[in-house]
Amino acid sequence: MRLKKNIAISDSGFLFDPSTGESFTVNETAQEILKLLKEGKDYDEIAGHITSLYDIDRAGFERYYQDFLEMLNHYHLIDHAG
Amino acid sequence: MEKRTFEPPVIKRLNAGMPSKFGMTPRIEPMPEVEGLKVSELLKEFGSPLYVLSERTLRNTYRDAYQAFSTRYPKVQLAWSYKTNYLAAVCNAFHQEGAWAEVVSGFEYHKALKNGVPPQYIIFNGPSKTYEDLLLATRNGSLIHIDHFDELYMLLEVSDEAGTKPKVAIRVNMDTGIYPRWDRFGFNYDNGEAWEAINRIMLSGKMDLAGLHTHIGTYILTPQAYRIAASKLADLAVNTERKYGHVIRYIDMGGGFASKNTLKGAYVPGTDSAPSFDDYADAITGALVNSAIKPEHLPLLILETGRALIDDAGYLLGTVIANKRLASGRRALITDVGVNLLFTSFWYEHQIVPAENSSQHTEDTTIYGPLCMNIDVLRAAIDFPLLKKGDTFVIKRIGAYNMTQWLQFIEYRPNVLMIDTDGKPHIIRKREDLDYMTRQEVLPEHLKNAGL
Numbered sequence: 001m002r003l004k005k006n007i008a009i010s011d012s013g014f015l016f017d018p019s020t021g022e023s024f025t026v027n028e029t030a031q032e033i034l035k036l037l038k039e040g041k042d043y044d045e046i047a048g049h050i051t052s053l054y055d056i057d058r059a060g061f062e063r064y065y066q067d068f069l070e071m072l073n074h075y076h077l078i079d080h081a082g
Numbered sequence: 083m084e085k086r087t088f089e090p091p092v093i094k095r096l097n098a099g100m101p102s103k104f105g106m107t108p109r110i111e112p113m114p115e116v117e118g119l120k121v122s123e124l125l126k127e128f129g130s131p132l133y134v135l136s137e138r139t140l141r142n143t144y145r146d147a148y149q150a151f152s153t154r155y156p157k158v159q160l161a162w163s164y165k166t167n168y169l170a171a172v173c174n175a176f177h178q179e180g181a182w183a184e185v186v187s188g189f190e191y192h193k194a195l196k197n198g199v200p201p202q203y204i205i206f207n208g209p210s211k212t213y214e215d216l217l218l219a220t221r222n223g224s225l226i227h228i229d230h231f232d233e234l235y236m237l238l239e240v241s242d243e244a245g246t247k248p249k250v251a252i253r254v255n256m257d258t259g260i261y262p263r264w265d266r267f268g269f270n271y272d273n274g275e276a277w278e279a280i281n282r283i284m285l286s287g288k289m290d291l292a293g294l295h296t297h298i299g300t301y302i303l304t305p306q307a308y309r310i311a312a313s314k315l316a317d318l319a320v321n322t323e324r325k326y327g328h329v330i331r332y333i334d335m336g337g338g339f340a341s342k343n344t345l346k347g348a349y350v351p352g353t354d355s356a357p358s359f360d361d362y363a364d365a366i367t368g369a370l371v372n373s374a375i376k377p378e379h380l381p382l383l384i385l386e387t388g389r390a391l392i393d394d395a396g397y398l399l400g401t402v403i404a405n406k407r408l409a410s411g412r413r414a415l416i417t418d419v420g421v422n423l424l425f426t427s428f429w430y431e432h433q434i435v436p437a438e439n440s441s442q443h444t445e446d447t448t449i450y451g452p453l454c455m456n457i458d459v460l461r462a463a464i465d466f467p468l469l470k471k472g473d474t475f476v477i478k479r480i481g482a483y484n485m486t487q488w489l490q491f492i493e494y495r496p497n498v499l500m501i502d503t504d505g506k507p508h509i510i511r512k513r514e515d516l517d518y519m520t521r522q523e524v525l526p527e528h529l530k531n532a533g534l
């Protein structure tokens with residue numbers, strides 16, 4: 001699972017996909033996850049990081065993570081080739 | 083290090099140049115308390131979902147309405163429209179404020195008597211009164227509002243049997259310039275039918291024509307329609323006095339004032355578009371005062387305001403059961419409040435807010451109830467913060483019609499709570515249980531057991 005390479009994420013929570021010209025807003029949690037995805041981290045590392053920062057356990061997090069990935073997929077922000 | 087509060091990750095596409103229907107998305111303010119009591123604690127103690135009524139709001143709204151009319155007109159009487167909410171505690175709060183009762187069935191009539199309303203203060207409306215209903219109401223001296231000629235003729239018989247004259251009004255329908263025109267109830271003004279009904283009553287000598295009644299519709303956004311309706315009733319009163327020397331003692335303008343809820347498909351929220359009690363009062367009292375009715379014979383003005391008196395006092399509290407992502411990518415929230423408890427979601431885009439402080443990140447969401455039915459949609463599309471399973475929310479302005487038109491379907495109906503003016507909660511209708519649900523069932527002997 002990789003984010004499309006050329007996607008730009010600003011510190012203020014804006015995301016831009018140059019291949020489609022579409023922009024998105026993300027909240028703080030999403031921003032953290034996107035940063036880790038961009039760095040090529042896998043689910044285990046991401047879950048470890050988030051659950052150490054926020055008051056949520058792994059089981060709880062997985063559910064929202066999956067949902068988030070579905071949305072990334074829905075917006076064509078995932079690189080399936082990789 | 084203390085951990086931060088987790089907020090589910092969200093990503094939202096920006097649609098430049100496509101503002102939402104209401105322009106900017108308004109900030110959604112959470113509602114942690116109702117009448118000073120914490121939503122989370124109310125739900126813990128009384129179960130979820132939970133209806134909550136504010137006695138303070140109910141009484142204040144009544145006083146506002148009464149004041150708007152009584153400062154403009156010498157004789158004003160409100161009659162609580164039972165069908166809007168006939169829980170006894172609600173009815174009696176209004177009766178204590180001075181409201182009479184307005185009922186439309188034998189059941190509602192008996193409920194008003196049971197609540198302790200003196201029968202001469204009960205207005206009996208509706209197209210389906212039985213002979214027995216009419217006989218009782220006649221003997222009791224209640225006000226009977228005749229809906230059609232068949233009822234008028236039945237009342238002549240009732241009058242003979244009772245040996246006393248029924249006190250009556252006729253219900254009148256008319257063109258007031260608005261759509262839909264409710265011509266199904268009562269006698270039509272514009273084609274002369276209402277005048278004909280008055281003549282039959284007067285010539286029969288068997289009834290006391292006490293008043294004239296109309297109810298032009300519900301959720302009427304144009305006060306002007308009431309001005310027209312009041313003028314037409316005033317004309318009938320003037321003509322009756324001129325022809326028979328008989329004075330019409332009251333004019334009943336029915337209900338129909340809009341509440342502050344937003345109708346489905348409306349472009350302006352109800353909080354901005356609903357006329358005030360003052361607007362309606364201006365129109366109605368202006369028409370009566372300026373009519374040809376003699377000043378010494380100005381009739382009592384009766385109002386049967388329903389939804390506008392109670393909508394704001396009612397809240398429905400609920401809990402999120404699950405989050406779903408629909409195949410279309412749309413977010414769906416499944417809650418424990420269904421259309422079985424919120425019948426008015428078929429008409430209104432109800433305001434729903436989280437109980438607790440939540441993220442300001444919102445997403446276009448569909449809010450569903452718990453029923454296994456496609457129709458079970460509370461809001462088809464609402465910009466809503468992300469709530470997690472177990473989070474609670476408040477639906478505002480649900481006091482009218484939901485506690486009477488609710489459907490007993492799939493789930494028990496929950497507790498109904500009234501918070502009194504000292505902030506003390508009282509259960510005014512207990513949550514249903516299996517015993518309640520099966521009490522009226524009768525099992526034939528051969529079906530007494532399942533036999534499996």
Ligand SMILES: Cc1ncc(COP(=O)(O)O)c(C=O)c1O
Pocket residue numbers: 163166184207208297299300301336337338339386387388389390482
């Ligand atoms: C005869 C009559 N009076 C009063 C009402 C109350 O109407 P509303 O809730 O619109 O004020 C109704 C409602 O249908 C009605 O039929």
